[in-house]
Amino acid sequence: MSQRIRNGFLGDNYPRNMWWVAAKADEITTTPLARWILELPVVLYRTENGDPVALDDRCPHRWAPLSEGRVDGEQIVCPYHGMRFGADGGCQLVPTQTNIPAGSDIASYPLRESGAFVWIWMGDPAEIDNHEPPVDMGYTADPDWSVVSGYYDVACNWVLIRENVLDLTHLPFLHATTFKQNDWDSIPKSTIDGDVITYRQSFDPAPLSPLFCHAMGFSETKPVARTQVGTMPSLAVSFSDWHVTDPEPAPGARDEFLMRGCHIVTPGLRGRTHYYWAAAFDIPEVDEHAIELSRRNVIEAFDEDKHLLERLQSQVELDPRGDETAEIGLAADGAGLRVRQVLQRRLEAEGRGFES
Amino acid sequence: MSQRIRNGFLGDNYPRNMWWVAAKADEITTTPLARWILELPVVLYRTENGDPVALDDRCPHRWAPLSEGRVDGEQIVCPYHGMRFGADGGCQLVPTQTNIPAGSDIASYPLRESGAFVWIWMGDPAEIDNHEPPVDMGYTADPDWSVVSGYYDVACNWVLIRENVLDLTHLPFLHATTFKQNDWDSIPKSTIDGDVITYRQSFDPAPLSPLFCHAMGFSETKPVARTQVGTMPSLAVSFSDWHVTDPEPAPGARDEFLMRGCHIVTPGLRGRTHYYWAAAFDIPEVDEHAIELSRRNVIEAFDEDKHLLERLQSQVELDPRGDETAEIGLAADGAGLRVRQVLQRRLEAEGRGFES
């Protein structure tokens, strides 16, 4: 495996022909939402029927951002001169004239809702059926699960986050005092099957990270066994499953638990990424105090990632050497390098390479 | 009329050989004023005789901004080493030596004061007499008129404002709750004579906008008839005349009024515009309360334009598609498209096209 595959993080390094997450489902309402996705301005809204819609956020007339307008029925109304567009992007009204000029329709992007998230296709519409559908996120809206989630607008390229979450040997360093899962000092076995990357690793009983122990009812010092399984079913999302076993459960008590971490990235403006995270426990109705503790602790740890990756991105952007020098590969990069392989393959399939 | 004339708003799209407004007359004093005009740094000041002066804001020696210096008599003194320049840009003193080095003179730009405004010529000096003089703005300093005025530094290209103020069919949309002149839902007839653009339109009695009714002594519900006349005598300034007739005046009361709106734009730094507005009533000494009401309401409405146009400009600047796609033309663009025609003609006369 060559260690010299670039990730192209200073440039446009995202495949178009795939589903990306556009927003959390509850972010899309009848009040238009402006969001840069794959470096394009998109307006997201829900029709009065509740269907999510994604359109080019630029009126074809004088280029006003439609996201400054309002929703009426299934239409969005341009804030400037009141032109109206339907969910398919078709122009349906020009207030000051009876005919609709040719060329007045705008791009509409296919959306798919899955659990707590809405996915968007911004590539070639003819290619949709040739590619994997959006990843099933149904569990995020399943009452048998308890979910903590959050969103960051991160000033770094999406691949930096993707690589970060697929190599957790950074826990004992970047997160030594927050994650406190400092036994993660060896390298998991990683495999690739098609474009799906997986790693797996088992750990002897040790205290579970304060990010997750409270929701499972463990103290911060209680030793439990863990099997860590990471999966990246799509460049857009990866899971970090924490299979936890209590070696000495109380009589009749449950002794196995799963925390499914979820890392969703979507390229925004150049050098910026929408990052959605979720920590889902296969436990119904975890009490609010434990959930809040988990949320607070996750945020404290992920703030460390955000800070480091933003400094990394900014420093390389400012550095006249840019990304011309090669990075050194480590054995721990197994899963991360497979990300680069998948990425390179997807870009080549679109007739593109890295640009920076 | 082709709908495909670009306005070039991402680039340098301003004619040089014409008069632009440099500043309000009362902004120019014996304290130097720094202002970017047509993407060049200009220092504006008044001599002790009261004559306005505009010079290149860059000392020829070590390029210090003269606007950081001070005025002495008719001279401006460089803040750095004390070199002195007269109103014609001629270097008149180098403190540490007796001779004046060749090449020490700097550019001086012709100015013309008219009413409350001072105009500047930054084009070819030999072309001044071949072009229209500054527009007569005498009424803005006439005691028979009551004037409300203001200034915005807007982060958008000047043409976006120019087109905005010449097509008021955006009132019922962008300003539905501020201007409240929501009967402006049809298209005026527009004409062009030389480079002068005019539109004209009459409206049945309806309540007059709260931006203007108070100064004329009308309540916000009193129906009055309006004839709206727009004129653009120069790319630098356009007028929006509101001829108002009271269909049922009180006995002996005045029944005809004019509110002359004035929209002055001057390109500043790339993507920024100096925008001066004035609302002038042909009524002497309107009471201060009505004037303040007018000022407050105009600002509330114009803030809506500023917000929308700045988002528009910024969004197109960030969009990798830039301005390569064509805009769709509407019938309502009559006056606006004539602006583009005049602009294109003026740029061609200077041997230039749009650059972006």
Place this chain on the structure above:
Amino acid sequence: MSQRIRNGFLGDNYPRNMWWVAAKADEITTTPLARWILELPVVLYRTENGDPVALDDRCPHRWAPLSEGRVDGEQIVCPYHGMRFGADGGCQLVPTQTNIPAGSDIASYPLRESGAFVWIWMGDPAEIDNHEPPVDMGYTADPDWSVVSGYYDVACNWVLIRENVLDLTHLPFLHATTFKQNDWDSIPKSTIDGDVITYRQSFDPAPLSPLFCHAMGFSETKPVARTQVGTMPSLAVSFSDWHVTDPEPAPGARDEFLMRGCHIVTPGLRGRTHYYWAAAFDIPEVDEHAIELSRRNVIEAFDEDKHLLERLQSQVELDPRGDETAEIGLAADGAGLRVRQVLQRRLEAEGRGFES
């Protein structure tokens, strides 16, 4: 002497093969310090033995800034995955594997500590012995001297500061009300010997600047004679020696004093300069009140330079004419033009010219 030598201040105009000041000695501790020097990211720290170290601030693995990590013994530990580097830049540990991959070493920059400052060599290592050593700054840590010092991060190119401090005929203009040394209205004689520039000038008795008089025990109105000697032993540092003689000393009192001003510049990011200043009196233990008065007055005056030079830089950066026009030379530019000559010679010796 041609007046048309550019200083290249919009571009990369710094020689690499010379010593520059990296930091004040007390800024470098066992807590890593991030600093851009010659447009490259550098991390500075002290080993537990107290030796200063400068390394490339970019881990060779995934490019994290090492300055976000921590120091352990003589090593710096990468914040991301814990790779360790020694003072020579050699990688000494990869936590998750036993071997060190080829190419894991990073650049280490030679440092030299001298008085209160630490110097860095970022050029060709083979050239070190062919060039002048760091300037002796021992007096800045000598108890027979009393030193006031400070640091500015200035948003202008280093040459603008270098030229500023070598032509003090700007005192009566930029600093008329702060320095109050307004007799500096004539031009000193300047000479060049190799790359060392010197100027010398004597002044009749006059009140001494409030920046320095208090430390010498003079009132702000007491007339004293001055001989001003400027020296630039290196592009990185220049001295401004104020030799002061009291023409009517009290019986038995000291009648000669020296204030050695010191101006250190180091290029940082494009268009930014690290500027260290010091005012050192050849008087042991000047009382704290006089020192504070001196510090406050120096800062008030140097703030004027910073403000003017930052506006100058920013205005020329924004000006479409850039630095294409020629500057006018004055007789007072003698020392400043010699700076440009030295600079041009040094760049040519490195096979480079000005780029912008």
